[in-house]
Amino acid sequence: MRTLISPSLPPLFSLHLPRPSLFSTALRASRYPLTAPAFSLNRLPSNPHRSSSSRRELQTEAASKSKPFSAPPGEIHVVVGPMFSGKTTTLLRRILSERESGKKVAVIKSDKDDRYCAESIVTHDGEKFPCWALPDLNSFKERFGFDAYRNQLDVIGIDEAQFFGDLYEFCREAADKEGKTVIVAGLDGDYLRRRFGSVLDLVPVADTVTKLASRCEVCGKRASFTLRKTEERETELIGGAEVYMPVCRSHYVSGQGVLETARAVLDASSQRNATRGLEATSLSPPF
Numbered sequence: 001m002r003t004l005i006s007p008s009l010p011p012l013f014s015l016h017l018p019r020p021s022l023f024s025t026a027l028r029a030s031r032y033p034l035t036a037p038a039f040s041l042n043r044l045p046s047n048p049h050r051s052s053s054s055r056r057e058l059q060t061e062a063a064s065k066s067k068p069f070s071a072p073p074g075e076i077h078v079v080v081g082p083m084f085s086g087k088t089t090t091l092l093r094r095i096l097s098e099r100e101s102g103k104k105v106a107v108i109k110s111d112k113d114d115r116y117c118a119e120s121i122v123t124h125d126g127e128k129f130p131c132w133a134l135p136d137l138n139s140f141k142e143r144f145g146f147d148a149y150r151n152q153l154d155v156i157g158i159d160e161a162q163f164f165g166d167l168y169e170f171c172r173e174a175a176d177k178e179g180k181t182v183i184v185a186g187l188d189g190d191y192l193r194r195r196f197g198s199v200l201d202l203v204p205v206a207d208t209v210t211k212l213a214s215r216c217e218v219c220g221k222r223a224s225f226t227l228r229k230t231e232e233r234e235t236e237l238i239g240g241a242e243v244y245m246p247v248c249r250s251h252y253v254s255g256q257g258v259l260e261t262a263r264a265v266l267d268a269s270s271q272r273n274a275t276r277g278l279e280a281t282s283l284s285p286p287f
Ligand SMILES: Nc1ncnc2c1ncn2[C@@H]1O[C@H](COP(=O)(O)OP(=O)(O)O)[C@@H](O)[C@H]1O
Pocket: 081, 082, 083, 084, 085, 086, 087, 088, 089, 090, 122, 123, 124, 125, 214, 215, 217, 241, 245, 246
């Protein structure tokens, strides 16, 4: 593997390029487009064939091209865990603390989650904070106002992040290019412990990742998983304690095994009942 940049030398002079590489070709073709902070304008190499005024022109041109990169870098913080583990509570605390320190904040949640209240994020303990309930994250900038987004917003909280298909693109752009701090709360896994939406895709671009735990409803131990108590099998199913319970690993494994069998039995019986005009109902937890 070849090291292209040596940390001990100034960035532009430290490239070891034995023959034209993609990097040097692009650099020549676009006349110094690399104006992100790592490539400081003061270090533009002096070219004996250029006058100092044409160097100044180059620097001005480069400075104007650097605008998209001129926002200070933002941050991405991801908070995951099963249901009832305190994700919304944690998001709320961090948002309040950012606001107390003078930052301008906004919170977004998926409009799919219509439990409790449409215009607020609400914890399972009833704490609330006003939010934008949206179908996707891309619509946020327009709804908030492009100007207000650019100039009057520092911190964005996102709750129920598993429901946003454009989560990864939105967060990366907000933090990398727009200098925003993004705090993301969502389920890492669904009721079958499969990755949920694109929350986990954020891990490589996140500054911090926190996995919270709840208490197992059966034995009181640490609960890292969510068990669905009803017969439904679709991935997305909005609900609270009437549908889901937090469980530890051993109660997930035993419960899920029994529930899957019960779902299969119910499927078969509902098919039989459908032909007789009856309907199957919900399951009881198998503990
Ligand atoms: N089985 C449960 N049913 C209802 N509420 C619960 C249950 N277990 C814990 N809670 C409460 O939910 C709170 C966490 O709520 P919240 O922050 O909304 O969690 P999350 O966003 O992770 O679902 C806990 O502090 C606890 O008081």
